[in-house]
Amino acid sequence: MEDHHQHQGQDPDGSSPSNGSTERSPEPVRSRWIPKPEQILILESIFNSGMVNPPKEETVRIRKLLEKFGSVGDANVFYWFQNRRSRSRRRQRQLQASLEQRTNNNINNDPMASLSHHQLRGEIQYGISCSVPATAPPLAYGASPNNFLMGSSSSSSCGHHLITDNDVHHSTACVDDQFFPVSGQMGFPEIEQSSGVTSALGGGPSETSNLHFQSVFSTRFQIAFKKILQ
Amino acid sequence: MEDHHQHQGQDPDGSSPSNGSTERSPEPVRSRWIPKPEQILILESIFNSGMVNPPKEETVRIRKLLEKFGSVGDANVFYWFQNRRSRSRRRQRQLQASLEQRTNNNINNDPMASLSHHQLRGEIQYGISCSVPATAPPLAYGASPNNFLMGSSSSSSCGHHLITDNDVHHSTACVDDQFFPVSGQMGFPEIEQSSGVTSALGGGPSETSNLHFQSVFSTRFQIAFKKILQ
DNA sequence: GCAAATTAATGATTTATTCAAG
DNA sequence: CTTGAATAAATCATTAATTTGC
Structure with a gap:
């Protein structure tokens, strides 16, 4: 019942430098979306409010909201959240790994130390709040209290969205x-x-x-x- | 300049069993796309003709073609190719891994045996041709002779599509x-x-x-x- | 034969990596 | 180096095959 995603490659109003005629040159020369400060604020606010993986529907709404500050597509929003999540997690991992040397420091010869990797999904922020500094409007997003610590054994899996485009399923x-x-x-x-x-x-x-x-x-x-x- | 994807959830004409009144039960019960035999043939033909990762544009065209046989969305097509590629690769890996025991069998103590993994991705079909068994029309896909062995050092990176949805300045x-x-x-x-x-x-x-x-x-x-x- | 129970496939989602623009 | 974009791998979830007891 859902789908998701999209993407896009747009060129901001004036973000992209000269370029001028990208035309149909054999070389696409993709320029990527460069979020405006206001957009970043909004995105971060949403993310930090707990909505780290907005479903398609929300993604569209977020995109529309961001458009007030500059051209942007659903895919950009999707990617942003995806990368945000990914990098957040990675930082967490690294950080934890570095802290974990303590384990190696003390108990180094524990044969069982190598398992259990998978889960442990406490992850990062949830109730960060952040209070949307500037231009961002309502943005409350219900502050979804939701899920963390849900799945215990294998994988967490929670939200889901997708690629979406023109849904057909008609007849x-x-x-x-x-x-x-x-x-x-x-x-x-x-x-x-x-x-x-x-x-x-x-x-x-x-x-x-x-x-x-x-x-x-x-x-x-x-x-x-x-x-x-x- | 590109984007992609979409998806859909349709319910076959009579494919779905009884169900009848799933109502508003808290459990959404997402149903997934079930490709028709003709659609599978088309997809396989395309895949085996060498187009294993159609760019967005092609995906749309393929979707339109598939629609002649039943409801389907761009995302379904995208997913199909993604899964097809992934599983093809996996089978290849497994198969090769099993065949590779020979290495362990004969030369077991070769210290250099563990490198070289990186490239070597001849992978599967390329000029497969396949001659589209049945009903498939032109579907030739040019039988793209094209690129394999293109990038030599790191990654090939070529196609790119994406998630797409409502592209902003699409046109x-x-x-x-x-x-x-x-x-x-x-x-x-x-x-x-x-x-x-x-x-x-x-x-x-x-x-x-x-x-x-x-x-x-x-x-x-x-x-x-x-x-x-x- | 058939339907519940079990297993195998495979569509959909999420996560990890990688590439390249800036 | 940061981070948007893109893709592969892993995983989840549902549907089809297959098996089993009747």
Whole structure:
């Protein structure tokens, strides 16, 4: 029921320097979004208010809000949160790792020390507040008290959003132009052989002929194939 | 200049079982896209023709094509390719790993055996051709002879798409029929990230009070903060 | 045969990495 | 060096296959 994301590459009103005619040059020359200070404030405020992974819907709202201060797309917002989360976590990890030398310092020969890595998701800020300094409007965002310390065993998984774009799901459309005439045969693609760099290893001649078939095509594909050929 | 993605959640004509009154139960029950056999054929054909990572533009076209056989969104297409690539690679890795025991079998004490991992990503299909088994129309995709073995040193980086949604100053659009012109992409960079098991341990209470500030706020945020407050 | 229980696939999401602009 | 963008890997969740007891 949801989707998400987007992205965009826009060029701010005046953020991007000269450039002038990027046109259709073979080299895209992507310029990236450069958030305005006000936008950063808003984003940080939201993030620090606890909404670290806004669902699609919120992302759109945030984007609209940010647009008051400069051109920006949903994807930019999405990326921002993604990177923010990621780097926040990383810093946390590093920091903790450095603090953890203490463990090595004292108990160095503990054979069990290497497990348990996965979870431990206390992570960072939650009720930071931050009080939105300047221009940011309501931005309250319910201050969602929500989740931390939810999953205990494997992975945390919480929000979810997505890529989204034009959602279709409308009706099914029915076959129109009639593609696929069905004519048996299909030379299998063959797989690696590629550049040969990969090993070659012992493999030798290795027939692996039809072995390829199943490794290249998904189960459903094969089923679909049969189904269509009847 | 590019973006991507989307997604969707549709409910097949009769695919979903009873369910009937799921009502407003606290449990949303997200249903996922279930590609029709024809759609799978098309997707596989494209993938096996070498276009393993279609840029946004192509994704849209593919989606439109798939829509002839059933509701589908750009995000579904994007996800499909993403998963297809990922799982293809994984199978390849596993397969190779299993074959690589030979190394352990014969030369087990070779000290240099552990490097060279980085590149060597011939990976799978490239000029596969595959001749689109059944109903697939033109779908040739130019059979892109193109790039493999392009980047030599670090990463190939080529395609790029993205999440996209409502692009702000998008314009362009169009995309009519005219099937895929071949746009190079593909070439998996490698990855491997071992990662793992780096301990972690339970951090314990760890106050880290204002230490948080700099770990929570990004550099730019702090700058922006000052800037706005003047 | 069939439906509940179990397992395998695979669509969707999140996280970790990487690349490159500035 | 910071950080926006992009992608691969890992994971979660749901649906299809398959198995099992009747």
